[in-house]
Each structure stands twice: as C-alpha cells, then as structure tokens.
Amino acid sequence: MKTLVWVEHDNTAVKDATLSAVTAASQLGEVHLLVAGSGCAAAAAEAAKIAGVGKVHVAEDAAYANALAENVAPLVAGLMADHDAFVVPATTTGKNIAPRVAALLDVMQISDILSVEGPKTFTRPIYAGNAIATVESSDAKLVITVRGTAFAKTDATGGSGTVEAVAAGADSGLSSFVGSEVAKSERPELTSAKIIVSGGRALKDSDTFKAVIFPLADKLNAGVGASRAAVDAGYVPNDFQVGQTGKIVAPEVYIAVGISGAIQHLAGMKDSKTIIAINKDEDAPIFQVADLGLVADLFTAVPELTGKL
Amino acid sequence: MKALVCVKRVIDYNVKPRVKSDGTGVDLANVKMSMNPFDEIAVEEAIRLKEKGVVTEIIAVSVGPAKAQETLRTALAMGADRAVLVQVDDGVEVEPLAVAKIVKGVADEEGPSLIITGKQAIDDDSNQVGQMVAALLGRPQGTFANEITVEGDSVVVKREIDGGLETVKLALPAVVTTDLRLNEPRYASLPNIMKAKSKPLVTKSPADYGVDVAPRLKTLKVSEPPVRSAGIKVADVDALVAKLKEMGVA
Numbered sequence: 001m002k003t004l005v006w007v008e009h010d011n012t013a014v015k016d017a018t019l020s021a022v023t024a025a026s027q028l029g030e031v032h033l034l035v036a037g038s039g040c041a042a043a044a045a046e047a048a049k050i051a052g053v054g055k056v057h058v059a060e061d062a063a064y065a066n067a068l069a070e071n072v073a074p075l076v077a078g079l080m081a082d083h084d085a086f087v088v089p090a091t092t093t094g095k096n097i098a099p100r101v102a103a104l105l106d107v108m109q110i111s112d113i114l115s116v117e118g119p120k121t122f123t124r125p126i127y128a129g130n131a132i133a134t135v136e137s138s139d140a141k142l143v144i145t146v147r148g149t150a151f152a153k154t155d156a157t158g159g160s161g162t163v164e165a166v167a168a169g170a171d172s173g174l175s176s177f178v179g180s181e182v183a184k185s186e187r188p189e190l191t192s193a194k195i196i197v198s199g200g201r202a203l204k205d206s207d208t209f210k211a212v213i214f215p216l217a218d219k220l221n222a223g224v225g226a227s228r229a230a231v232d233a234g235y236v237p238n239d240f241q242v243g244q245t246g247k248i249v250a251p252e253v254y255i256a257v258g259i260s261g262a263i264q265h266l267a268g269m270k271d272s273k274t275i276i277a278i279n280k281d282e283d284a285p286i287f288q289v290a291d292l293g294l295v296a297d298l299f300t301a302v303p304e305l306t307g308k309l
Numbered sequence: 310m311k312a313l314v315c316v317k318r319v320i321d322y323n324v325k326p327r328v329k330s331d332g333t334g335v336d337l338a339n340v341k342m343s344m345n346p347f348d349e350i351a352v353e354e355a356i357r358l359k360e361k362g363v364v365t366e367i368i369a370v371s372v373g374p375a376k377a378q379e380t381l382r383t384a385l386a387m388g389a390d391r392a393v394l395v396q397v398d399d400g401v402e403v404e405p406l407a408v409a410k411i412v413k414g415v416a417d418e419e420g421p422s423l424i425i426t427g428k429q430a431i432d433d434d435s436n437q438v439g440q441m442v443a444a445l446l447g448r449p450q451g452t453f454a455n456e457i458t459v460e461g462d463s464v465v466v467k468r469e470i471d472g473g474l475e476t477v478k479l480a481l482p483a484v485v486t487t488d489l490r491l492n493e494p495r496y497a498s499l500p501n502i503m504k505a506k507s508k509p510l511v512t513k514s515p516a517d518y519g520v521d522v523a524p525r526l527k528t529l530k531v532s533e534p535p536v537r538s539a540g541i542k543v544a545d546v547d548a549l550v551a552k553l554k555e556m557g558v559a
Contacts, residue, residue: 068477069440070449092470096452099405099440108406108525111435121529126433127326131335134529174449178465178476191471195558220558228489238455238469238490244431245489247471253558263325270537274556276549282542291540294549304546309559 001029009043017089019153025087027116038065053161061168066177073100085142107139128267149250193223201229202258209235243268261286310422316348318380347427349494356388385505386497409441414518439486449479
C-alpha cells in the first residue's frame with residue numbers, strides 16, 4: 001500500500017507531529033510525503049531525511065502558504081490517484097484539511113487513530129476516550145488522522161527520500177489568510193514535552209497561576225498546560241488547554257495542580273506515563289487516575305515543592 | 310441571509326459512558342441525552358447574528374432518531390425559526406460523510422449563506438462534518454471558530470489553532486464550525502420552550518436527499534480503555550520530592 005503523509009512544517013523545519021504520522025503510515029506500506037507551502041525548500045530537504053521515506057512530493061506555490069484547506073484539499077485529492085492512503089497528524093491543521101480531502105474522495109475518514117490493527121483496521125478513541133473502537137474501513141482509499149501521542153516518532157534522520165516537484169493547482173479564491181497571533185513561548189511545546197505542569201481553576205487568577213505554576217515548570221524544564229476552567233477564566237491563553245477539546249498529551253510526567261479531573265480533562269492526559277496530582281480535595285476524581293497524589297493546599301505545597309527541587 | 314445550524318443528539322457530557330459487556334458499543338439505554346455542547350454554541354452564534362440583523366432566518370437541522378426532535382425543539386426554544394429532522398431508525402448511527410451529504414441536500418434546498426456546525430460531536434469525536442459539508446458544496450470553511458464577523462459578502466473567522474489564533478476571510482456562502490470559546494450559549498426560557506412547540510418542524514428521510522446511510526466503517530468491537538493501576542498518596546512535599554528524585558525527574 002502506498003501512503004501519502006501530510007508534512008506539518010513552518011517552511012523551514014518539519015514539526016514533530018509528522019514523525020508520529022510517518023510511523024503509523026509505515027505500518028501500512030510505502031511512505032511518500034507531501035510538503036505543501038511557499039518557500040518550503042528547507043522543510044522539503046528536512047522531510048527527505050526522515051528514515052524510511054520514499055518520494056517527497058513538494059508543492060511550492062503562494063496558494064499553499066498558509067495551508068488553507070480550500071487550496072490544499074484538491075491538491076491532495078489529485079495526488080491520491082496514485083496513493084492508497086492519506087495519513088495526517090491530528091493537529092489543528094490536519095483536522096482542518098483531512099475531512100475535506102475525504103469528502104472529495106467520497107470516503108469516510110478515520111479520526112485520531114491509536115493503532116494500526118490491519119491494512120484497513122484501526123483503533124480509535126470515542127466518548128472522550130472512555131471507549132476504544134476497533135473499526136474496519138470498506139472504502140477503496142483511506143484517509144486517516146493520527147494521534148501523535150499513540151505512535152513513537154520515526155527517526156528524523158537517516159532517510160534518503162527523492163524530492164519531486166508537484167504542479168500547483170489554482171488558488172480557489174474562496175478563502176484568504178488575514179493574520180495570526182501565535183503565542184511565543186520559551187517552554188517546551190505542550191504536545192512533545194516530557195514533563196507537563198498543569199493548573200486548574202483553583203489557581204485563582206492569571207498572576208497567581210504564573211506565580212505558582214511557572215516557577216515549578218521552569219525548575220523541571222516542563223511545558224505548561226491548563227484545564228478548560230483555567231482557560232475560560234482567562235488565566236492563560238486557549239492553546240494551553242489540555243483535554244477532549246484542547247490538546248491531547250502523553251508526557252512522561254503530568255503534574256495536575258488544582259485540577260479536579262473532569263472527564264473532558266482526563267481525555268487529554270490520561271495516557272501520561274506518570275500522573276501526579278496536588279489537590280486539597282481528597283475526593284477529587286483526579287486522584288483516581290493519579291499514580292502519586294498529595295492532598296494539600298497548592299498555595300503552600302507547590303512553592304515548597306519548587307524550593308526543594 | 311439564511312443560516313443553517315446542524316445539531317446532534319448525544320449522550321449528556323456529564324455522563325460517564327459505559328461500554329457494553331458484549332463489546333458492541335456504548336450503553337445508551339436510559340442514559341441522559343442532550344444537545345452536543347458545540348452545537349449549542351453554533352445555535353447561539355446564529356441567534357446572535359440574527360439579533361445583529363445579519364441573519365434573517367435560522368433553520369436547525371438534525372440527522373437522527375425520532376427523539377432527535379427534542380434536540381431540535383431545544384434549538385427552536387433558544388431562538389431558531391424552524392427545524393428539519395432527517396429521521397433514521399432507532400439505533401442507526403449515521404457517519405459524518407452521510408450526514409454531510411444530507412446537510413448538503415438541505416442546503417441545496419434552502420440556500421443558506423452560512424452553515425454553522427459544532428467542531429466535533431462528543432460521542433464519536435470525529436471532527437469531520439463541517440469540513441465535509443464545505444467540500445461537498447465547494448464552499449470555504451472556517452473551522453474551530455473563536456470569533457465570527459460577517460462583512461458584506463464575506464465572513465471573517467478567527468480560528469483556534471495549535472499555536473494560538475489565526476484569522477481567515479471566507480467568501481459567502483461559507484461553512485463555520487464552532488470552538489468552545491466562540492460564545493456562552495443561552496438557556497431557553499420556559500415561555501420560549503412553550504412557544505417552540507408550535508414552531509414548524511418537518512420530518513424527512515435520508516432517501517429524500519438521495520443519500521445512502523450504510524456505514525463505510527464497520528465497528529468490529531468497542532472496548533474499555535486500559536485501566537490505570539491504583540496510585541498512592543504521599544504524606545507531604547518531602548515524600549513527593551523523594552519520589553520525583555527516585556523517578557529521575559528532579
């Protein structure tokens with residue numbers, strides 16, 4: 001089976017999420033990549049070095065600069081004439097594009113797969129991760145999004161893919177990119193961080209959140225996450241949210257501070273290797289999934305912990 | 310302009326789903342069902358656009374069993390003008406691709422300028438319908454919307470993306486899917502719930518739109534996720550520090 005993997009990149013570098021998608025794709029067969037963008041030669045060169053990669057299709061055009069689904073989906077649908085599966089990392093970009101491609105191909109997408117069980121059989125989480133469904137596709141072509149935390153990352157080096165230019169399609173004229181507000185952060189990116197310190201509503205306000213959570217995260221070189229309550233209350237920006245509707249993470253260590261552990265939050269972090277909870281309510285649901293729990297007032301316990309590390 | 314809002318009847322978000330012991334699915338018998346939370350946000354946004362004078366009529370559509378009527382009545386009570394139920398037999402789950410084809414059929418009939426759907430349903434967690442509807446109609450899509458502004462013949466959508474926010478401008482007609490922070494949905498008041506009972510609700514079938522709802526994906530089994538082994542509680546911060554050191558974290 002020939003698979004086409006969507007390469008998530010910022011024109012200069014390939015993003016980590018791609019490497020997990022390549023692992024999933026390689027379990028299906030021969031791996032080809034698609035690098036679409038504007039001025040993306042560096043990303044294409046980097047993509048060609050990913051271990052086990054065959055052809056790297058490069059679509060270089062202003063129309064692909066911001067990965068607008070209206071422009072990218074027809075490009076992918078065209079390339080699918082020669083491929084059996086389109087494999088996409090389940091990032092916001094991937095989730096935006098893949099279903100549009102699937103509909104153009106008249107196939108059902110399989111979202112957020114956790115494992116490859118057979119050539120057309122996959123497992124995926126449903127009901128906020130409270131159940132795992134094993135599904136088999138009857139479609140001629142597959143469109144799959146891959147949960148990054150469920151697959152190891154393929155080695156980013158050692159490969160020798162052949163780069164091949166793809167003719168660009170026309171700009172759809174249906175949509176245009178206006179601008180973006182990307183949060184700058186010195187900390188490790190949430191979805192690839194080894195350690196995450198997350199805060200919830202109990203942190204009171206934005207200043208308190210920063211004063212309590214950030215020093216601990218800095219000490220551990222950890223990413224910072226948050227529950228929906230903390231984001232809704234404006235303590236931190238939206239992209240900090242961990243959960244069913246935010247980011248899905250599975251770090252080595254997840255430290256939940258002042259988070260009760262609602263179903264929707266657990267959906268985003270319960271595959272973490274070790275979960276540590278600090279909460280003053282000993283009946284909080286978070287303690288049912290935590291490997292290590294500390295029942296204590298976070299305002300004294302967290303600074304003390306930070307100080308003793 | 311007309312707005313079409315898609316709503317789905319799903320298990321209430323506060324209910325912890327139970328997997329059936331025979332592995333055929335999740336037990337939905339006698340479980341509280343509600344409108345998918347993202348769809349409430351979609352309905353709310355359509356109503357706000359109507360209150361601003363941008364939207365003139367709101368049509369709510371749902372694909373589901375007879376009981377999905379209740380979900381449509383909720384949308385009507387919030388402020389939608391009329392509803393279309395595309396009814397399937399009890400227990401039949403219609404996949405996103407088929408739902409998208411049905412919604413396309415309704416859109417072809419109604420000619421809405423804006424189609425608003427939730428970004429995902431909390432039962433199948435697919436996150437596909439809005440994008441598929443846009444593809445089938447050949448129209449632009451504004452997924453994971455955080456803010457929507459209609460400007461003349463286009464709509465500006467601020468989207469929630471992994472690193473922050475992104476703004477795109479889409480030519481109308483367009484499809485928008487809602488993210489959590491787009492708005493705070495209103496509660497339907499009792500008088501409005503009563504009034505909603507007399508608002509028009511037509512019932513159709515997938516065949517009326519020439520759509521085959523046979524599933525493309527076969528569910529082989531549904532199982533419980535792996536259970537985490539019980540953890541321990543430590544007495545104080547010193548014990549926690551000791552454990553972290555043991556694990557090599559600190």
